[in-house]
Amino acid sequence: MDPVTIKDIARALNLSTSTVSRALRDSYEISPETKRLVMDYAERINYRPNPIALSLKGSSSRALGVVVPQIANNFFSQAINGIEAIAYNRGYHVIIFQTHESYERELANIQQAVSRRVDGLLISLSSETSDVSHLKALQAQGLPLVLFDRVADELNVAQVVADNFGGAYAATSHLLQTGRRRIAHLTIPPYMSITQERLAGYRAALEQYGVPYDENLVRYGTFGPDEADQLVEDLLSQTPRPDAFFTASDRLALGCLTALHRRGIAIPDDISLIGFTNLPAAELLNPPMSTVTQPAQEIGELAAERLIEQIERKHKASPPSTTKLPTGLNVRDSSRLVKTVV
């Protein structure tokens, strides 16, 4: 039951491998009868071309590489679903790699993907990545490349992102409109594009409402296991105490909620809470959590489309555009207007 090769067909049909190859690819220089013969036989013995050999020959592998920090993250798993949906009905396969937020593993994974001859790469940067010369090198090699979510502006490639600024601005504005004035921002490592954009949206909203920016209210997490509790502790010890928390990730939102519960702090009565997250359970939490959501699946779809376009229309170098998709604000109980506060 070893894999059937073109040679087996050639031998069985008393033809040369080249003829078989051409017959299978429906070349014009093979007679219809021979083609029929070869194709029927190939069908019968269930022949599948060996993609490894094809890749070696230098042609396309019809595989897309996806490099993300963590698949155990709603945003990324949804984005990957979007990518797969598009790839699948365009005839591409998707190979997924995780960097686990490590620059080193990002390098290794990209290296792997490249040497496995993927036709293109969809990348969301690790939080450790500040130097993007490895991506520049890929680009210089002419490998189709699309960045999504966590991007790097200094790179001149196609990018697909959510409107992080807008989402953070909307969330912060909402908190301000419900009377909050000391709004803490629990966020992710500072190097990342999304961190900066969200921070900027947060600051812009504060400014518009004439609330001074206080850097003591901003805390950076590191994707550590139970860091949220410590961050919350730090923030709560300030005077005056924050009256709202705006968090930048699933993990931080849940960690924050846990920490507040543990301290018996009432939400939203004492502290208002809003998370930047695609948690499917947000509505069911206690209290239902307000969220800024990103169109994760759509981001994946768009990124995949951009990439495949790039792969298939390699000549017409379409200018590498950045696409920004709108975020949504879901107001729920955790940031409800509390009369006594206003």
Place this chain on the structure above:
Amino acid sequence: MDPVTIKDIARALNLSTSTVSRALRDSYEISPETKRLVMDYAERINYRPNPIALSLKGSSSRALGVVVPQIANNFFSQAINGIEAIAYNRGYHVIIFQTHESYERELANIQQAVSRRVDGLLISLSSETSDVSHLKALQAQGLPLVLFDRVADELNVAQVVADNFGGAYAATSHLLQTGRRRIAHLTIPPYMSITQERLAGYRAALEQYGVPYDENLVRYGTFGPDEADQLVEDLLSQTPRPDAFFTASDRLALGCLTALHRRGIAIPDDISLIGFTNLPAAELLNPPMSTVTQPAQEIGELAAERLIEQIERKHKASPPSTTKLPTGLNVRDSSRLVKTVV
């Protein structure tokens, strides 16, 4: 900046490709000086062997294929983390494929993985899969194979699973002990091993408490988008109404909770709820949800270890064992003992 090949080294050093190849693999028939020369140069120009060519040659690809139904599922993403952890420090790469619960895509993905010459395969069956002849074929080919979580007993391969029977038994017993008698079971498609085992655990507990099994209380979902609501509706319309729900997946647990909220049913006062799920937010739900948890990461780790063992010790055909890992029961408010019920 094209990839460096062994030929480039050979040319630069005025050696043959065979010598370079052997020098790099530290063969005894190459003089120490030549080896040093080659290795230094290879290091300097950052040579990386082409895995595609290696795979074509038939040697190992040092890649593991992982085929799962959905990565956007806590259990699987955690299991994959476990797999990757082991694979990574054993020098293997992991290539992930999703079947989206489709038998057809399972076939296609396995085919892809095989033709990409993975050294072995870690598979969790799709819910549509009842015929496993494709796996038997792999096995006959001698491809190392490990099934995890959703397995098929008729297959004589290594398997790593959670104690689904035990988990379901514990959950159901707990519900019975807290005075519930009409316990509904919302579960996943019936073909799957885990469905059957959980159902068996559920029935065993009922039997032990002398509660007759009522098949009207068991409902099978299909991974559809909003099916839970309908299933709940059906179950609630029965008389007497169920006084507890035991669900078999993340999705069903959340859907069930949503459906109960929507109908204003008090948990656990009116209906007790317990889910078979690894949701990280279970503690934070309203009310905190009781769960049966599986050691997902550990399952992944063990499965990967078994697979690598099989790959590397191919001769000593260790008898394909089934490993069963214990599940845990987390009792929270959603299945709290309510005095009036007892």
Place this chain on the structure above:
DNA sequence: ATTTTTTGCGCAAACGTTGCCGGGAACGTT
């Protein structure tokens, strides 16, 4: 000094496939 052994390396085949070139047969053209 001659034969044997060892050492160190190159040649060529192979993995599965495709592209380039070349060639025989049948046909049509002068």
Place this chain on the structure above:
DNA sequence: AACGTTCCCGGCAACGTTTGCGCAAAAAAT
């Protein structure tokens, strides 16, 4: 009848690597 085309097909090389074999030179044994 001689030549040019067209139509089909096979041979060979190549992708990057490993490997069995062979071969020359150096070292060792006689």
